[in-house]
Amino acid sequence: MHAVSHRSSVATVLSVIGARPEIIQATPVSEALRKHCREILVHTGQHYDEKMSGAQIAATKLPEPDVNLGVGSSSPEEQVRVGTERMIELINERRPDVILVRGDTSATLAGALAAERTGVPLVHVEAGLRSHRHDMPEEYNRVETDKRSDLLLAPVPGAVKNLQAERVHGEIFMTGDPLCDILEGLRDQVLPAGGDDYLLATVHRNYNTDDKDRLQGVLDCLARSPWTVRWPLHPRTAAAIDKFGLALPENVEVLEPVTYTQMLSLERGAQAIATDSGGVQREAYLWGVPCITLREETEWTDTVDQGWNTLVGVDDAKFQAALDAPRPDSRPAIFGDGHASERIAEHTIALARKVNTAGPTDLPNEDWVA
Numbered sequence: 001m002h003a004v005s006h007r008s009s010v011a012t013v014l015s016v017i018g019a020r021p022e023i024i025q026a027t028p029v030s031e032a033l034r035k036h037c038r039e040i041l042v043h044t045g046q047h048y049d050e051k052m053s054g055a056q057i058a059a060t061k062l063p064e065p066d067v068n069l070g071v072g073s074s075s076p077e078e079q080v081r082v083g084t085e086r087m088i089e090l091i092n093e094r095r096p097d098v099i100l101v102r103g104d105t106s107a108t109l110a111g112a113l114a115a116e117r118t119g120v121p122l123v124h125v126e127a128g129l130r131s132h133r134h135d136m137p138e139e140y141n142r143v144e145t146d147k148r149s150d151l152l153l154a155p156v157p158g159a160v161k162n163l164q165a166e167r168v169h170g171e172i173f174m175t176g177d178p179l180c181d182i183l184e185g186l187r188d189q190v191l192p193a194g195g196d197d198y199l200l201a202t203v204h205r206n207y208n209t210d211d212k213d214r215l216q217g218v219l220d221c222l223a224r225s226p227w228t229v230r231w232p233l234h235p236r237t238a239a240a241i242d243k244f245g246l247a248l249p250e251n252v253e254v255l256e257p258v259t260y261t262q263m264l265s266l267e268r269g270a271q272a273i274a275t276d277s278g279g280v281q282r283e284a285y286l287w288g289v290p291c292i293t294l295r296e297e298t299e300w301t302d303t304v305d306q307g308w309n310t311l312v313g314v315d316d317a318k319f320q321a322a323l324d325a326p327r328p329d330s331r332p333a334i335f336g337d338g339h340a341s342e343r344i345a346e347h348t349i350a351l352a353r354k355v356n357t358a359g360p361t362d363l364p365n366e367d368w369v370a
Helices: 020-033 054-060 076-094 106-118 137-148 157-166 178-186 212-223 235-244 260-269 278-287 301-305 316-324 340-355
Strands: 012-017 038-043 098-102 122-125 151-154 171-174 198-202 228-232 252-255 272-275 291-293 309-311
Touching (some): 012 076, 012 106, 012 340, 020 098, 020 278, 020 340, 038 076, 076 106, 122 137, 122 340, 151 157, 157 301, 212 235, 212 316, 278 291
Parallel strands (some): 012 098, 098 122, 151 171, 198 272
C-alpha cells in the first residue's frame, strides 16, 4: 500500500544519483522532468571525489543536488545499508509522489529498498538489462531493483524481453536510452581528441581489478595495441595496480580521471576502445568506434549483435583478433531517436499524477512529448 500524505498541485519526483554514470545519465532526464514537475535531486555521495562527482555535474550542467546523503566509500553492502536508512528519513520528510532510480549501482538499490519500505512507487530507468553474471554487484542491484519497480523503463528491445521473461509486476515501456540523448545533443560540439593514433582504455569492474592475475591479463591485452593506449585511470584500478606491484606496458599513457565531455572527445578520436564499462560500450557504438569489451559477457548485447562490440575477457589473443577485424558496414539506431528522456519524464509524471491525491498535476503543456 502506497504512503499517503499532503500533496501539492504539482507532482514531486525524488530522483536518485550516486555514481558517475548516473550523474551523466540524469542530466537530460532532469531537464525533461523539471518542465512539468518538482524534482528533488538526491546524491547518495557514493562517488564523492571531485573528479568522479562534482566535476561531472559541472561538465554535464546537471543542477546541483538538493540533498547529499554523504554515504561515502565503503563496501557495497554498507553503502546500500546506510543509503537506504538515510533515504527513508528523507522520504518521510519530503513525501515525494514517486522515486526514480537509474542504472545498477549501490545508490540504485538503496533507492529501491527505501521506496519499498516507505510504500512510495518506484521508477527504474535502464530497467531489464542482464549480463547473467551473478558475481557482479551490478547484476544483483538491477535484478533486485526491477523486482521492486512499479514502472520499468527499458532502453532497448532486449531489455523488454528480459523483463517479460521474468514476469515482473510493474508496467514495462521501452523508451530508448537517455545516454543517446546526451551524445546526440553534443555531437556537433565534441571534437575528436587530437594527436597521434591511439586506443582508449577504461577499466573499473571489481572482477577485473580485484584479482592480480586478471588485472595482469588486462595489461597484457593493452600491450597488444599497435597504438599508444590512453588510459584515464579509475581510482580503484590505480590502487589495485599499486597493491599488486604490476608494471604498466610501455605503450600506456596514464591520464587523470576526465570529465564527461573530455571522455567523449577521447572516445570520438580513438581508433578503438577497450573497456569494461557499459556506458562506454554504448558511447563507442554511437560514435562508430569499434569496442573491445574486457569481459566475457555484456548487458548491452545489441552492440555485439551489430558487430561493433567484441567480447574478449582478458585473452590477449582474442584482443588482437578484435583489433584486426574490419568495421561493420552499418550501424542501426538501436538506442533510440534522441528523445528517450522526454518519454521517461512522460511515464514518470503519469505515475506521479495517479499518486498525487490533490488531482491532476499542473502541466503547462500537455502535448510535449516528441
